[in-house]
Amino acid sequence: MGGPRRVANDPLRKQRILDATLAVIAEHGVHRTTHRRIADTAGVPLGSLTYHFESLDAILEQAFEALADSMSERYSTALTEAPDQLAACAAVTDLICGDDYVTSREVTILHEMYGYANHNPAVAEACRRWLLRSRDSLAVHFPPRACRAIDALIEGWPMHQAWEREPLERDLVHATIVAIAERIR
Helix, strand or coil: CCCCCCCCCCCCHHHHHHHHHHHHHHHHCHHHCCHHHHHHHHCCCHHHHHHHCCCHHHHHHHHHHHHHHHHHHHHHHHHHCCCCHHHHHHHHHHHHHCCCCCCHHHHHHHHHHHHHHCCCHHHHHHHHHHHHHHHHHHCCCCCHHHHHHHHHHHHHHHHHHHHHCCCCCHHHHHHHHHHHHHHCC
8 A cells, every 4th residue: 555645735746656657657557547446656646647647547548657857867867967078988988887767667667568558659759759858958068969879778778677686797888988989970
């Protein structure tokens, strides 16, 4: 069960519902995410979900959008704080190899998000906007073609790690990012 029930005028209830949705997705997958599971996890009455959202699809769409926004902000911050391209290569390596950008729980949710995007145009559009924001963040330090290649690695390497269940080779990741930065113009 989700815990104590909240007061009716809870200004954070909608956000708690979105957070609970991601927790349910991580534990059960999108295909077994229900209004009831979300409400129980959020610790809110079931009617709160229909008060704040018109459908389960709307809840899922907004939860995935919130995840994309949060991860995009972390991505942007890491790259904005890098003073030059070499520091940006190190920042990208940290994004790929560290838990600061994407946790194993978030990788699980991302797999669900990408699968759901195949059948939900709103989530597909959220993924596209996220991709473009990521490339914009990279463009501070890298040319457009390198941004595309590096962004694919940032997405792909953590997914491979999730399936391989072995730590990434930080030196290989860093060398790959530097090689792309130096060679793709």
